[in-house]
Amino acid sequence: xxxxxxxxxxxxxxxxxxxxxxxxxxxxxxxxxxxxxxxxxxxxxxxxxxxxxxxxxxxxxxxxxxxxxxxxxxxxxxxxxxxxxxxxxxxxxxxxxxxxxxxxxxxxxxxxxxxxxxxxxxxxxxxxxxxxxxxxxxxxxxxxxxxxxxxxxxxxxxxxxxxxxxxxxxxxxxxxxxxxxxxxxxxxxxxxxxxx
Numbered sequence: 216x217x218x219x220x221x222x223x224x225x226x227x228x229x230x231x232x233x234x235x236x237x238x239x240x241x242x243x244x245x246x247x248x249x250x251x252x253x254x255x256x257x258x259x260x261x262x263x264x265x266x267x268x269x270x271x272x273x274x275x276x277x278x279x280x281x282x283x284x285x286x287x288x289x290x291x292x293x294x295x296x297x298x299x300x301x302x303x304x305x306x307x308x309x310x311x312x313x314x315x316x317x318x319x320x321x322x323x324x325x326x327x328x329x330x331x332x333x334x335x336x337x338x339x340x341x342x343x344x345x346x347x348x349x350x351x352x353x354x355x356x357x358x359x360x361x362x363x364x365x366x367x368x369x370x371x372x373x374x375x376x377x378x379x380x381x382x383x384x385x386x387x388x389x390x391x392x393x394x395x396x397x398x399x400x401x402x403x404x405x406x407x408x409x410x411x
Contacts, residue, residue: 216405217332219397221308222339225316234302236317241380242273244318244342246311246333247325249280249301254347256289257324257369263293264373269380274299274322277314315340319386320379324372328352334362338397343389345375355400361393 231238243262247253255276262274276286276299283301290299305311315321321337321344328351334344335355344362346352356362365375379386398404 216402217335217339217397217400219339219401222312222315222336225312225314225340227313227316230310230313230317234300234317236273236275240271240273241269241320242275242318243320243322243345243376243380244275244277244314244337245322246277246305246314246336247323249276249278249283249286251282251285252325252327253280253282254324254326255282255286257372258322259286259289259293259295259299260369261322261324261372261376262295262298264370265377266295266298268373268377272298272377272380275302275314275318276300277302277305277311279304311336312340315342318342320345320376322372322376323347323352325352326350326367331355335397335400338362338393339401341390341394343379343386343393345372345379347372358396360396361389361391363389 245258265272305314315337321342323346326349331352337344338361347367348356348364356364363375365372
């Protein structure tokens with residue numbers, strides 16, 4: 216279960232100011248171990264496609280791991296420049312909730328998750344999710360609440376990210392759905408389910 220209270224009070228303005236992100240800039244966020252199995256390279260390709268329609272988009276990658284040098288090289292090869300940032304490890308109790316709050320959409324392309332708990336963390340903050348529904352994540356994404364599930368293609372994924380970013384009413388609706396849905400996966404709800 217997810218400790219929902221931990222993700223309820225993120226400070227969007229503080230994180231953006233501390234990382235030099237303009238208040239109105241659209242931010243797509245990935246949180247997790249920066250490893251090859253997380254398919255982060257797919258998100259870099261997606262960003263290259265999305266920039267054609269949203270040149271102000273920023274992909275924020277929060278986490279550390281062995282794929283970081285290769286991903287930095289790929290970002291440079293794609294010419295992403297200031298359109299992608301790697302934040303490194305973030306403290307789970309203060310910085311990570313602020314990071315979630317600072318984003319506009321959560322982007323996740325891993326095909327090999329066992330659970331995909333970061334999806335629920337993002338949803339708990341009211342962040343709309345755009346993600347591939349594969350092993351592990353499909354269990355969370357199947358009800359299609361608070362999320363959009365594109366085809367497994369960087370261009371199709373980019374189209375969906377841009378659509379969510381460009382439609383404030385959709386983003387608000389998905390965010391509200393996400394927050395409500397995450398309550399089904401709270402630590403208290405899961406503990407009660409187990410006790411029952």
